[in-house]
Amino acid sequence: MVSLDALVDLHRTSLLVSLLSILFNPVAWNIVAQNEYRNKTITRMFRGNAYYGCYFLAALIFGFGILRDSLYHRALLEQPQHSLLPAPYDTLVPAALFLLGQTFVVTSTWMLGVTGTFLGDYFGILMDHRVEGFPFNVLRDPMYVGSTMSFVATALWYERPAGLLIAAYVYIVYVAALRFEGPFTDMIYSKREEERKKA
DSSP, X not given: OOOHHHHOOTTOHHHHHHHXXXXXXXXXXXXXXXXXXXXXXXXXXXXXXXXXXXXXXHHHHHHHHHHHHXXXXXXXXXXXXXXXSOTTHHHHHHHHHHHHHHHHHHXXXXXXXXXXXXTGGGGTOOOSSOOOSTTTTTOSSHHHHHHHHHHHHHHHXXXXXXXXXXXXXXXXXXXXXXXXXXXXXXXXXXXXXXXXXXX
16 A cells, blocks of 8 residues: 555645645736725726726736746655556547647637636626626636646546645635635626626
8 A cells, every 4th residue: 555655745845835835826816906906906006997907817817827837846846746547548548638628728718708818807898798608608617627637637637646735735726816806806796797787
């Protein structure tokens, strides 16, 4: 029987740094976006141009996402390697998972556009109607699901059990973030509908 120590090295600094970066992203962006909605801090930085403010935040989110992925990759390589799937599934399953996960992420971004993907509604840039085409007709939160699938795929590809634990942690962080993000976004659109009815 394989011990836990042989599967996951909890003493690696890179593991802690990866976990912190995964937590930082959704927490930070929710705080920044809600502040933007209430105080228009970023919009004021760009002389009242909400679109420039949203593009600025999008660049930050995208950049920190790349950093998060890089830290995850580094953490994986410093963890013990252990066979997780028999051949040929050890390459077929992670490749298929990654391809499907990235399909969800990319098509979500395409359907929502930059402002729809990167919290434009907090800047007052609201969509005319709810997006219901693929992948939103398959999953409620395809971007978060696709991202989690990519974490799992990477862990399986490199045969790192620690990566599966990190992927589970990613999913928990995303679910927690959605508990704040979802209701707040719903409130923004409900408020718009009330204003339209009054008008």
